[in-house]
Amino acid sequence: MLPYKNLLIIDKNSPIAVFRQIATQFIGLIQGGKLLPGTELPSTRALAFDLDLHRKTVMAAYNTLVSEDWIDSLPRKGFIVSLRLPEVRPKSYHTNRLASYEADPGFLYKELENFNLPPSFAKKPDIVVDDGFPDIGLLPAEAILREYRRVLDYPYLKRINSGWEPKGSPDFREALCTFLNQTRGIDIKSGNLLTTRGAQMAIYLAASLIIQPGDKVIVSEPGYFFANLTFERLGAELIRIPVDNCGMRTDIVEEVLLKHPARLLYVIPHHHHPTTVTMSIERRNHLLRLIRTYKLAVIEDDYDYDFQFQYDPYLPLASGDHEGNIIYIGSLTKVLGTPFRLGYMIAAEKFVQEAAKWRTLIDLRGDVFMEHVVSGLIKNGELMRLIQRANKLYRQRCHFLADLINTQLGEVIEFTRPNGGMALWLQFQKDFPLEKLIKKNSALGLEITGSIYFQGKGTQYNAFRFGFASLHEKELDKAVQILRTSIYGLK
Amino acid sequence: MLPYKNLLIIDKNSPIAVFRQIATQFIGLIQGGKLLPGTELPSTRALAFDLDLHRKTVMAAYNTLVSEDWIDSLPRKGFIVSLRLPEVRPKSYHTNRLASYEADPGFLYKELENFNLPPSFAKKPDIVVDDGFPDIGLLPAEAILREYRRVLDYPYLKRINSGWEPKGSPDFREALCTFLNQTRGIDIKSGNLLTTRGAQMAIYLAASLIIQPGDKVIVSEPGYFFANLTFERLGAELIRIPVDNCGMRTDIVEEVLLKHPARLLYVIPHHHHPTTVTMSIERRNHLLRLIRTYKLAVIEDDYDYDFQFQYDPYLPLASGDHEGNIIYIGSLTKVLGTPFRLGYMIAAEKFVQEAAKWRTLIDLRGDVFMEHVVSGLIKNGELMRLIQRANKLYRQRCHFLADLINTQLGEVIEFTRPNGGMALWLQFQKDFPLEKLIKKNSALGLEITGSIYFQGKGTQYNAFRFGFASLHEKELDKAVQILRTSIYGLK
Numbered sequence: 011m012l013p014y015k016n017l018l019i020i021d022k023n024s025p026i027a028v029f030r031q032i033a034t035q036f037i038g039l040i041q042g043g044k045l046l047p048g049t050e051l052p053s054t055r056a057l058a059f060d061l062d063l064h065r066k067t068v069m070a071a072y073n074t075l076v077s078e079d080w081i082d083s084l085p086r087k088g089f090i091v092s093l094r095l096p097e098v099r100p101k102s103y104h105t106n107r108l109a110s111y112e113a114d115p116g117f118l119y120k121e122l123e124n125f126n127l128p129p130s131f132a133k134k135p136d137i138v139v140d141d142g143f144p145d146i147g148l149l150p151a152e153a154i155l156r157e158y159r160r161v162l163d164y165p166y167l168k169r170i171n172s173g174w175e176p177k178g179s180p181d182f183r184e185a186l187c188t189f190l191n192q193t194r195g196i197d198i199k200s201g202n203l204l205t206t207r208g209a210q211m212a213i214y215l216a217a218s219l220i221i222q223p224g225d226k227v228i229v230s231e232p233g234y235f236f237a238n239l240t241f242e243r244l245g246a247e248l249i250r251i252p253v254d255n256c257g258m259r260t261d262i263v264e265e266v267l268l269k270h271p272a273r274l275l276y277v278i279p280h281h282h283h284p285t286t287v288t289m290s291i292e293r294r295n296h297l298l299r300l301i302r303t304y305k306l307a308v309i310e311d312d313y314d315y316d317f318q319f320q321y322d323p324y325l326p327l328a329s330g331d332h333e334g335n336i337i338y339i340g341s342l343t344k345v346l347g348t349p350f351r352l353g354y355m356i357a358a359e360k361f362v363q364e365a366a367k368w369r370t371l372i373d374l375r376g377d378v379f380m381e382h383v384v385s386g387l388i389k390n391g392e393l394m395r396l397i398q399r400a401n402k403l404y405r406q407r408c409h410f411l412a413d414l415i416n417t418q419l420g421e422v423i424e425f426t427r428p429n430g431g432m433a434l435w436l437q438f439q440k441d442f443p444l445e446k447l448i449k450k451n452s453a454l455g456l457e458i459t460g461s462i463y464f465q466g467k468g469t470q471y472n473a474f475r476f477g478f479a480s481l482h483e484k485e486l487d488k489a490v491q492i493l494r495t496s497i498y499g500l501k
Numbered sequence: 502m503l504p505y506k507n508l509l510i511i512d513k514n515s516p517i518a519v520f521r522q523i524a525t526q527f528i529g530l531i532q533g534g535k536l537l538p539g540t541e542l543p544s545t546r547a548l549a550f551d552l553d554l555h556r557k558t559v560m561a562a563y564n565t566l567v568s569e570d571w572i573d574s575l576p577r578k579g580f581i582v583s584l585r586l587p588e589v590r591p592k593s594y595h596t597n598r599l600a601s602y603e604a605d606p607g608f609l610y611k612e613l614e615n616f617n618l619p620p621s622f623a624k625k626p627d628i629v630v631d632d633g634f635p636d637i638g639l640l641p642a643e644a645i646l647r648e649y650r651r652v653l654d655y656p657y658l659k660r661i662n663s664g665w666e667p668k669g670s671p672d673f674r675e676a677l678c679t680f681l682n683q684t685r686g687i688d689i690k691s692g693n694l695l696t697t698r699g700a701q702m703a704i705y706l707a708a709s710l711i712i713q714p715g716d717k718v719i720v721s722e723p724g725y726f727f728a729n730l731t732f733e734r735l736g737a738e739l740i741r742i743p744v745d746n747c748g749m750r751t752d753i754v755e756e757v758l759l760k761h762p763a764r765l766l767y768v769i770p771h772h773h774h775p776t777t778v779t780m781s782i783e784r785r786n787h788l789l790r791l792i793r794t795y796k797l798a799v800i801e802d803d804y805d806y807d808f809q810f811q812y813d814p815y816l817p818l819a820s821g822d823h824e825g826n827i828i829y830i831g832s833l834t835k836v837l838g839t840p841f842r843l844g845y846m847i848a849a850e851k852f853v854q855e856a857a858k859w860r861t862l863i864d865l866r867g868d869v870f871m872e873h874v875v876s877g878l879i880k881n882g883e884l885m886r887l888i889q890r891a892n893k894l895y896r897q898r899c900h901f902l903a904d905l906i907n908t909q910l911g912e913v914i915e916f917t918r919p920n921g922g923m924a925l926w927l928q929f930q931k932d933f934p935l936e937k938l939i940k941k942n943s944a945l946g947l948e949i950t951g952s953i954y955f956q957g958k959g960t961q962y963n964a965f966r967f968g969f970a971s972l973h974e975k976e977l978d979k980a981v982q983i984l985r986t987s988i989y990g991l992k
Binding site: 021024025026031034035037038043077078110111112113114115116117118119120121122125127128138140143144146147149151154155158159162163167168170171172175176177192193195196197198199202207208210211214218219220239240243273274291295305306307320324325328329330332333334336347348349350351356357358359360361363364366367370371373374375376377378379380394395459 | 515522532534568569570602604612613637640642646661667668686701705709711730731765815820824825826838842849851852854855857861866867870886971
């Protein structure tokens with residue numbers, strides 16, 4: 011007789027009925043070969059006593075097992091493990107059923123090298139400096155709750171439950187279309203718009219449709235890590251074009267295009283990631299000319315267009331004449347905060363159609379719930395008010411941090427004040443021990459969680475991004491003081 | 502002088518300031534070549550008169566354009582388009598800036614054939630029969646709103662805004678882990694769990710890691726359309742195994758495995774899609790043996806496990822002994838409703854790690870907002886109560902619909918009563934004009950939006966899925982009456 015008292019673990023606080031817990035565990039023992047066909051089970055009375063349960067509970071468990079053919083009830087003999095169970099063989103010592111997921115899989119699969127998931131913090135940091143996230147405190151929480159209440163109303167829910175719109179819910183696409191036409195100097199219809207889970211999904215989709223293994227893809231150096239990784243995983247060979255203070259060097263792009271047929275160019279004209287540089291108008295027009303001449307597919311990643319500090323923003327490349335060759339990608343995540351993953355792709359209607367199909371393979375449909383909430387925020391003007399509020403605040407924080415670093419750390423850190431966005435790109439001298447600095451910061455409660463480039467480790471940069479938008483002035487001040495202490499400590 | 506009065510369109514109700522609307526449109530005209538360098542602009546007074554605006558508004562627009570170097574202010578001459586604009590050339594007749602997105606792209610891209618996006622309804626149908634969606638009316642709306650309120654609290658938001666957890670938020674993964682261990686007879690740790698946007702993303706990720714072009718993948722026939730399409734798009738060759746009343750024919754799977762090395766097997770043991778068949782215990786054990794023997798990678802898609810009508814459910818294959826080779830995929834969407842896209846993948850920890858990396862390429866991180874809301878629903882027992890309520894209701898509806906079809910349409914329609922799930926698989930005789938029936942239904946206000954198989958069109962089935970879970974008895978009755986009318990009308 012097995013030691014059921016130890017084998018069967020009952021959790022009376024669990025939402026699962028106790029009889030079901032028992033039945034489930036018996037099935038485990040049978041499947042795991044611990045109970046062979048024909049084995050007698052303890053009487054309901056005995057098991058109830060052992061487990062300190064009511065006999066009816068055990069009875070219910072046994073009835074369940076009988077009804078599912080795991081055990082049989084024999085007159086006078088009680089319950090035995092069914093003889094009709096097909097070949098449940100006793101297991102060898104290592105085939106403990108519960109341990110299946112402790113094993114490594116026996117099959118082959120691809121591994122993504124040179125990329126590690128972020129570690130969890132050993133202890134909660136005092137200040138987290140991110141890669142350039144918005145200040146979630148600006149979120150109009152009450153207005154959002156009102157939208158959730160509106161959407162959670164039964165007739166509304168019923169309508170959105172039965173629809174299936176792989177391109178995004180029509181309400182949201184209409185509202186977003188209007189918003190984008192008004193703010194970006196483009197003129198699109200909702201057929202040009204695919205909503206996605208964030209800019210990254212739009213990049214992945216566009217790249218999946220365009221890249222064939224071996225294709226050449228033009229990117230900037232330094233460049234956006236997750237875009238480059240995506241292109242490489244899809245089989246592309248990257249051609250890296252330097253970035254200077256006017257953005258990507260389009261003269262070099264032209265030289266490259268004269269030599270090689272490239273399949274795709276990826277560009278971030280506003281607040282380039284990681285360097286925060288904005289591309290000049292001259293380069294923009296040059297690039298538009300190249301796009302037309304070479305019928306070049308271009309992904310314009312304009313993830314934080316909405317945060318430009320000058321009086322009137324530069325328009326996207328997509329507002330120029332590109333003859334349908336620009337796939338324009340953006341996101342509302344940088345406006346609303348990282349919990350709101352809502353991005354979009356704008357392209358020629360036929361391309362959007364194909365991208366929507368590919369999207370269904372990845373993610374049948376989007377988050378219609380959040381889409382309806384945010385379309386409410388667009389329609390009632392909350393989104394635009396949020397952008398205006400945020401823009402003003404981020405500009406202040408940008409200058410506050412820039413002034414602070416200039417005065418306190420100007421000898422060690424170099425940067426160009428960006429004309430928008432949410433981060434500074436802090437550059438250190440080549441021989442500066444940046445890796446040590448980051449560790450030292452961490453020990454003092456300051457975690458740099460955004461992009462960090464260590465000189466020599468596959469890059470010529472010794473720099474990191476300092477997201478200023480999500481921190482108020484006191485926090486920025488404290489972060490700079492810790493940085494200062496760390497830098498002094500290294501000397 | 503251009504007809505500015507017609508060219509410049511001002512929307513006074515727009516959240517965009519009017520001066521900005523004007524500036525944006527001027528930039529368009531310059532970029533579009535309609536205004537060449539050196540061209541004089543109308544005086545602020547004249548333009549204000551033409552557009553019926555205050556002169557200060559036009560002045561603000563012009564100042565913006567000056568500050569961005571699009572135009573120059575010349576003493577006594579007024580404003581001209583800047584001469585320093587790099588090569589803005591006049592456009593030929595077809596290069597209207599606004600029309601860029603009306604063009605088809607000049608570059609090449611992949612097209613997904615044999616798959617069309619769903620059409621929009623010409624008119625709102627009276628009744629939508631879906632593929633098997635839950636009844637959104639069961640959603641505990643007030644409890645959900647309470648969770649949104651909890652999560653929208655600033656300190657909470659601040660915490661979830663700065664974190665980055667590609668596998669899903671730790672709170673949600675812990676809660677989901679407990680829920681899955683309690684309900685599925687598995688014993689996993691949160692390291693075995695990746696949360697995704699729905700089961701489809703989990704299928705895509707698993708397949709992306711496993712399939713190399715040319716690999717053989719074993720699926721059922723008929724099978725789940727979006728899984729098969731995904732495998733094919735990743736380059737797999739499908740081997741189709743028939744399904745009978747006991748599920749996938751594992752004897753044929755074994756024959757196949759003896760002949761070919763297959764890379765992956767995809768199986769839906771509970772309420773197979775589209776046929777609703779549940780795999781027998783005998784076949785389950787046989788399949789587990791094959792998995793161990795051949796170290797076969799298996800995707801077990803258990804999308805509606807939570808809805809089994811028998812007293813105690815069959816456990817998933819993943820609860821058996823598979824030595825880490827089963828990738829178990831499920832979804833909360835079938836519990837909460839289609840607006841809640843939350844799925845998951847359970848696998849060996851190393852595989853989950855790689856899948857999480859691939860996931861960042863598709864979708865940097867999940868919907869932490871919704872994850873926190875749903876983890877609240879799991880912890881306070883709302884989710885389990887919802888499942889119990891729904892299960893009871895769906896069983897009633899299943900039998901109600903099944904009885905109705907048996908009595909009213911039994912001569913024409915054949916089906917096997919499923920032991921769970923949310924749909925019936927209604928089969929028609931081979932020569933029945935199903936395509937006509939669907940059109941006729943549609944004209945009468947009944948839209949069948951789920952899976953439909955037309956005999957001869959690439960399939961041997963003449964059948965469709967009738968989702969019963971989302972319709973109450975009156976609606977089910979009305980749907981069957983329309984079906985009956987249509988069928989009579991065809992005779």
